[in-house]
Amino acid sequence: MIKRTTLADIAKAANVSMMTVSRAINNKPGLSDDLRQRILDLVDEMGYRPNTFARGLATQQTTTVGLVVPDNTNPFFAQIARGVEDAAFENLYSIFLVNTNEDAARETAALETLWQKGIDGVILCSSRQSEEALEYQVQRFPAIVLVNRELKEPHANLITINVNDQRSAQRVLQHFLDLDRKQIAYIGGPINSFSNQRRLEGYKTGLRFAEIPFDPQLVESTQPTTEGGREAAAVLLQRRPDVNAIFAYNDLVAVGAMQVCQEFGKKVPEDVAIIGVDDIPLATIIRPQLTTMHVALTNIGRLAMRALIDIITGEGGSAAFQIEPELFIRDSA
Amino acid sequence: MIKRTTLADIAKAANVSMMTVSRAINNKPGLSDDLRQRILDLVDEMGYRPNTFARGLATQQTTTVGLVVPDNTNPFFAQIARGVEDAAFENLYSIFLVNTNEDAARETAALETLWQKGIDGVILCSSRQSEEALEYQVQRFPAIVLVNRELKEPHANLITINVNDQRSAQRVLQHFLDLDRKQIAYIGGPINSFSNQRRLEGYKTGLRFAEIPFDPQLVESTQPTTEGGREAAAVLLQRRPDVNAIFAYNDLVAVGAMQVCQEFGKKVPEDVAIIGVDDIPLATIIRPQLTTMHVALTNIGRLAMRALIDIITGEGGSAAFQIEPELFIRDSA
DNA sequence: TTGTATGCGTTATCAT
DNA sequence: ATGATAACGCATACAA
Numbered sequence: 001m002i003k004r005t006t007l008a009d010i011a012k013a014a015n016v017s018m019m020t021v022s023r024a025i026n027n028k029p030g031l032s033d034d035l036r037q038r039i040l041d042l043v044d045e046m047g048y049r050p051n052t053f054a055r056g057l058a059t060q061q062t063t064t065v066g067l068v069v070p071d072n073t074n075p076f077f078a079q080i081a082r083g084v085e086d087a088a089f090e091n092l093y094s095i096f097l098v099n100t101n102e103d104a105a106r107e108t109a110a111l112e113t114l115w116q117k118g119i120d121g122v123i124l125c126s127s128r129q130s131e132e133a134l135e136y137q138v139q140r141f142p143a144i145v146l147v148n149r150e151l152k153e154p155h156a157n158l159i160t161i162n163v164n165d166q167r168s169a170q171r172v173l174q175h176f177l178d179l180d181r182k183q184i185a186y187i188g189g190p191i192n193s194f195s196n197q198r199r200l201e202g203y204k205t206g207l208r209f210a211e212i213p214f215d216p217q218l219v220e221s222t223q224p225t226t227e228g229g230r231e232a233a234a235v236l237l238q239r240r241p242d243v244n245a246i247f248a249y250n251d252l253v254a255v256g257a258m259q260v261c262q263e264f265g266k267k268v269p270e271d272v273a274i275i276g277v278d279d280i281p282l283a284t285i286i287r288p289q290l291t292t293m294h295v296a297l298t299n300i301g302r303l304a305m306r307a308l309i310d311i312i313t314g315e316g317g318s319a320a321f322q323i324e325p326e327l328f329i330r331d332s333a
Numbered sequence: 334m335i336k337r338t339t340l341a342d343i344a345k346a347a348n349v350s351m352m353t354v355s356r357a358i359n360n361k362p363g364l365s366d367d368l369r370q371r372i373l374d375l376v377d378e379m380g381y382r383p384n385t386f387a388r389g390l391a392t393q394q395t396t397t398v399g400l401v402v403p404d405n406t407n408p409f410f411a412q413i414a415r416g417v418e419d420a421a422f423e424n425l426y427s428i429f430l431v432n433t434n435e436d437a438a439r440e441t442a443a444l445e446t447l448w449q450k451g452i453d454g455v456i457l458c459s460s461r462q463s464e465e466a467l468e469y470q471v472q473r474f475p476a477i478v479l480v481n482r483e484l485k486e487p488h489a490n491l492i493t494i495n496v497n498d499q500r501s502a503q504r505v506l507q508h509f510l511d512l513d514r515k516q517i518a519y520i521g522g523p524i525n526s527f528s529n530q531r532r533l534e535g536y537k538t539g540l541r542f543a544e545i546p547f548d549p550q551l552v553e554s555t556q557p558t559t560e561g562g563r564e565a566a567a568v569l570l571q572r573r574p575d576v577n578a579i580f581a582y583n584d585l586v587a588v589g590a591m592q593v594c595q596e597f598g599k600k601v602p603e604d605v606a607i608i609g610v611d612d613i614p615l616a617t618i619i620r621p622q623l624t625t626m627h628v629a630l631t632n633i634g635r636l637a638m639r640a641l642i643d644i645i646t647g648e649g650g651s652a653a654f655q656i657e658p659e660l661f662i663r664d665s666a
Numbered sequence: 667t668t669g670t671a672t673g674c675g676t677t678a679t680c681a682t
Numbered sequence: 683a684t685g686a687t688a689a690c691g692c693a694t695a696c697a698a
Contacts (some may be wrong), residue, residue, distance in 0.1 A: 026677085031683060031684070032683070035612055051449060062386070075408075097414070117384070174670090253414065289590070340693095341690060363667060365667070390692070390693090392692080392694090
């Protein structure tokens with residue numbers, strides 16, 4: 001393996017002090033243009049690259065952030081991660097990726113590990129931590145962006161980004177009612193998921209507007225996966241064969257539900273209309289194409305990363321972004 | 334923000350030297366059990382956690398590796414990434430995620446950035462670098478695992494993991510022939526992709542075995558996406574309406590091709606049989622379910638990470654793993 | 667069993 | 683304009 005060239009090597013070769021070299025490569029004033037050029041040439045020639053973490057030790061800035069997601073395999077988070085990574089790359093930041101597997105303990109462990117690295121900030125997606133645990137994390141990290149999660153108290157180093165789940169759910173209900181569907185079921189995600197709770201609220205509010213009594217029999221909870229959607233839909237359809245509309249927690253669940261409906265001999269959308277949330281690529285791949293609440297996932301990722309940088313550089317903080325999804329009407333409803 | 338507790342803080346509080354504390358937390362011999370316990374208690378109490386990178390500076394080991402993929406949004410790489418991350422987590426390693434967007438220049442830039450961090454190794458997926466460029470990377474990084482790419486020369490700090498694309502393609506052809514299909518098209522991925530070239534070779538070999546002349550008209554190249562599959566299939570079907578079997582570069586392409594076939598009024602698999610590669614989750618979600626060469630993607634990720642650790646710890650290196658895919662017969666062929 | 671000196675690669679501070 | 687020295691947080695080598 002090639003030995004790394006260090007500042008000291010360049011300094012020796014140029015017959016100057018390390019500080020002069022440091023100034024040269026960091027574009028700081030304090031040396032003649034001639035010398036600077038001579039040093040830069042040498043840097044090029046000897047293939048010198050500053051060690052990020054040695055620099056980080058000295059400056060207390062690592063230009064490195066953590067990205068914590070439940071599962072990078074889930075298209076929802078994959079899209080967000082892509083946005084985060086793109087924005088990070090553009091701003092010369094690097095990202096640590098960690099999966100929590102939807103497990104609060106593993107999430108805590110992940111944050112612990114990240115903290116040990118002295119990174120500049122964290123983007124935490126769909127956190128399962130308790131309010132207090134999160135408060136603690138907000139205190140210890142220099143900067144935090146929470147995606148899909150809120151916190152009661154504002155903090156100068158915290159920005160939250162949330163999809164407007166309530167409105168999203170209400171928009172879905174409205175569309176079902178426009179379609180004259182009244183037996184509207186909600187297949188929700190994990191019960192301890194916050195966005196699930198908000199969507200459930202929106203679902204109830206939507207029903208109230210339409211003066212349809214809330215019926216617990218029309219609500220199921222499940223894992224946010226296709227398989228979860230299948231299981232929940234099967235239970236639901238057995239219990240209430242009269243269902244003619246399903247609002248699914250996300251597109252994955254919606255697709256699972258759609259398949260089970262078809263397997264039960266119900267046509268989509270004629271017999272059962274289905275609407276998902278997120279608009280992941282799968283939504284336009286399956287047939288019938290999924291009507292869904294479109295969320296600009298990659299943009300959320302980019303926004304999250306930029307917000308984090310803003311906090312780090314002291315230009316932001318204490319904001320709460322609301323992302324407004326839009327109903328994309330396709331073929332399933 | 335809470336001030337970080339350092340070794341020095343603990344040392345002062347315990348009235349011992351930093352070294353004693355260091356020994357205590359690293360489980361090294363050289364101090365009484367009493368003292369060790371007293372220090373550990375203090376560590377707990379004061380919430381001390383060693384700074385990974387400060388430690389890395391001293392030891393030249395960061396327990397951090399880079400994961401370079403074309404696009405973490407692509408289920409293929411998402412699955413691999415998940416395996417890598419899981420294995421990393423289990424072994425207390427952290428991973429930097431970088432997307433290259435299938436762009437060789439961006440890949441080079443990514444590796445440059447990673448190298449600046451002084452990480453312990455890199456897992457490089459589907460590299461688009463030239464042979465020489467890769468040789469250079471192998472020389473500068475302490476450890477490298479190449480997924481989906483080979484190198485002519487072996488290196489002590491290099492391990493490659495490749496799917497047996499040739500055999501994979503031949504198996505597909507064999508299945509088509511069993512089905513009595515003779516007009517077999519190949520919708521390949523990007524022309525500069527190595528696995529694409531190997532699959533094309535396998536396709537040709539398969540034809541030769543069956544004594545079917547190779548017909549360039551039956552080969553198309555495209556992006557490894559559903560959209561790419563759609564475009565290529567449309568061109569193909571227009572040019573050769575007699576096609577009755579399609580071997581697709583991957584499942585995404587296969588699904589796109591399948592849809593276009595259906596839109597052209599061809600039934601799958603009756604009129605056109607289709608087989609993909611990878612067996613991503615989508616393969617079992619769409620209807621008809623996709624017949625495909627199953628590749629244990631998450632396992633590849635885990636294997637890659639473990640191989641990398643083996644090189645780092647000096648227990649491995651200079652190996653070339655071949656992953657044998659298996660034909661999963663479902664409904665599309 | 668415990669401590670001291672030194673170095674990892676870089677930057678900040680204060681001199682010159 | 684340039685350099686010497688200390689500091690970042692930790693570990694290694696060597697003393698005591």
